[in-house]
Amino acid sequence: MWRAVADWWDSVELWVTQLAFPFQVLLALVVVLPVCWFAAAAIDRVVGVVLTAVRRRP
Numbered sequence: 001m002w003r004a005v006a007d008w009w010d011s012v013e014l015w016v017t018q019l020a021f022p023f024q025v026l027l028a029l030v031v032v033l034p035v036c037w038f039a040a041a042a043i044d045r046v047v048g049v050v051l052t053a054v055r056r057r058p
Helices: 002-017 021-055
Strands: none
Touching: 002 021
């Protein structure tokens, strides 16, 4: 199972590195920025829930 995932990732990485630089930047903007935005929103939500729970303690 993990070998198949590693092989798939290697093929994706090879494909990206063979793209021209402007296309690599465009791909990064289209993929990485939304992923980072959703991760930041999730972390913000978790921290908010934890802080709310800690503040309610007597």
